[in-house]
Amino acid sequence: MKFFTTFCCATLFLLLLCGNVLANNNIEFLDKDLIQDLNHGIYEVVTPKLEDDKITYARKLPFDKLDYVERNEKYRSIGTAFFINEKELMTAEHVFGLRYFSLNKDFFIRDSSSRVYSVNTIRKCSTRRDMLVFDLKEYPEKITPLHFNRQVEIGDTVFSAGNALGEGISYRAGQVASFTPERVYGEWQDIRFSSPASPGNSGGPLLNTAGEVAGVIVQRSNLGENYNVAVPISEADNLGDTADFYTRNVTERIQGTVASLTKDWGYTASLPATAPELARQARNELRAFHGTLRKELHEQVREKNFPDGKRFRYYLRNQSVIHGLAEVTPDISFRKWTVDQEDLEKEPLAEGQNVYHGTLRSQINRFRRPDSDYFDMLVIAEKPKGTDLKMFLDSPSMILDTVLSAVPYFRYVGWERVPITSLGKPEKTEMWRDKLGRRWTASLWYLQYSDKFLYSSCLPSPKGAVCTIMSTRASCSQGITLPLPENHATNWWLAMRAV
Known part of the structure; x- marks a missing residue:
């Protein structure tokens, strides 16, 4: 009986194994000659790597520690585009990210021989459909425009074609898994597919076995599964003559x-x-x-909030003595206000000069990787001994350099972090007064190597300056303008016992 059971199990296993082999043998692949033609129609989208010679570091940046391609690469790969006719290419709108501020202003396509071609003008654009059409200032010698196929069904073999992980154009197979309504109004059915999609595939074509475009790849699954999203190419017919x-x-x-x-x-x-x-x-x-x-x-x-709230001043007057910095917050009804003390760390710099710093309370619960290069803090920066107070307050670069000498801000190169000693002069500085008549100095620095901003808002104090200093990705800033939004300053009660 045991022998019979074992024999049946072994036979079933072999049948299943053979079935899988047969199924794998039935997978369709793109023809090699077809791929060579497609390579003349599908390109990387890149932007130049930016550096800023105003930034100084504690030591030489260890670029030699990076992989060969990364340390020699002059461009940053951001997505994929493909020719739809002899003069125009299509990509995903979010590859260019035109709504959000970026220090990158120049876009190029790059072929397999690393030659780049500059983008000229945007011809069509829709953020809802995540589609964008553009032309070039000059063109490759050989171009293969891709054909559209608006008919695709669940179970069809498809290929994600594009610049996966910034390592050149590749083709990976999968199937159409399902169709789901687009998220806002359900006006069309997005294509869900199992072909792998990686950072850099955005804007690339989802191809059928004939090399025809079924959709534009716009999103990869965040769940670690191959359940990615493409907008059907039929939606290109609905792109208008204006940018939407x-x-x-x-x-x-x-x-x-x-x-x-x-x-x-x-x-x-x-x-x-x-x-x-x-x-x-x-x-x-x-x-x-x-x-x-x-x-x-x-x-x-307005009638409830700082500084006009009727009960705000009453509760502020009845707080215990405030040392250092504090945050004033209301309850849900804006009727009761409380002061939360900020515990600051003291960093001695020289005789009679210290920097006190603490994390912005609103940032404490924000997810931060251990190697994060974000900078979010409250600081009291005392001027160097013998330095005129007005000169110190009128020099945002001197204030920030003082902070950086006490609280390191790092640039990460591979696995190493290198302290930044100075960001130089800010790109913008403006002074303004809030509703309480306090004079704020707001300054903005560009971190071009990482497409980030660092900005500060400072108040004068008897020994130096009291500041909030924050960094953010340029794409998250909505293009910061100075003076900074007033609520950034007036909702932080930068109170000191000496003032």
């Missing part, structure tokens, strides 16, 4: 409170236009929309 910008659920909040306001934003712009020109229009409109939301939100809570 749309952002869902734009939200403004008052720091330290539960008050918030959320609305959708939309904007149309004339085409054709250059990428920097179109980006400037979209960013200005989105920034203005944020300002309108912020103003509307402040008006809604």
Whole structure:
């Protein structure tokens, strides 16, 4: 009996194994000659790597520790594009990211021989469909425009073609898994597919076995599964003659409170236009929309919120003595206000000069990797002995250099981190006064190597300056303008016992 059971199990296992082998043998692959033709129609999208000679470091940057390609690469790969006719290419709109501020202003396509071709103008653009069409200033000698196939079914073999992980164009097989309604209004059915998609595949074509475009790859699964998203190529027929910008659920909040306001934003712009020109229009409109939301939100809570709230001053007067820095926050009804003391660390620099620093309370719960190069803190920076106070306060670079000498801010190169000793002079500096008449100095620095900003807002103190200093990705900033939004400053009660 045992022998019979064992024999049956072994036979079943062999049958299943043979079935899998037969199934694998039935997978269709792209023909080698077809791939060679497709390589003349599918390209990387790249931007130049940026550096800033104003930044100084504690030691020489160890670029020799990087892999060969990374240390010799002059461009940063950001996505994929493909020719749809002899003069125009298509990609995903988010590859260019025109709504969001970036220090990268120049876009190129790159072929397999590493030759680059500069983008000329944007011809069509839709953020809702995540599609963008552009032309070039000059063209490759040989071009293979890709053909469209608007008919695709569940179970069809498809290939994700594109610049996976920034390592050149590759083709990976899978199947159409399902169709799901687009997220906002359900106007079309997005294609869900099992072909692998990696960073860099965005904007690339989803191909059928004939090398025809079924969709534009716009999103990979965040769950570690091959359940990725492509917009059907049929939606290219609905791209208009104007750029269509749309952002869902734009939200403004008052720091330290539960008050918030959320609305959708939309904007149309004339085409054709250059990428920097179109980006400037979209960013200005989105920034203005944020300002309108912020103003509307402040008006809604003006009679309750700092500094106009009727009960705010009563509760502030009844707090215990404040040492160092503190945050003033209301309860959900804005009727009771409390002061939360910030515990600051002291870093002695020289005789009579110290820097006190602590993490911004609003940033404590934000996810940060151990090797994160974000900088979010409250500081009291005392001027060097013998330095005139006014000269110190009028020099944002001197204030920041003082902070950096006490609290390291690192640039990561491979596995090594190198302290930054100075960011040099800020790109922008402006002075303004808040509702309490306090004079703020707001400054902005560019970190071009990482497409980030670092900005500070400082108040004068008897021994130096009291500042909030924060860094953020340029794409998250909505294009910071100075002076910084007033709620960034007035909701932090930078109180010192000596003032």
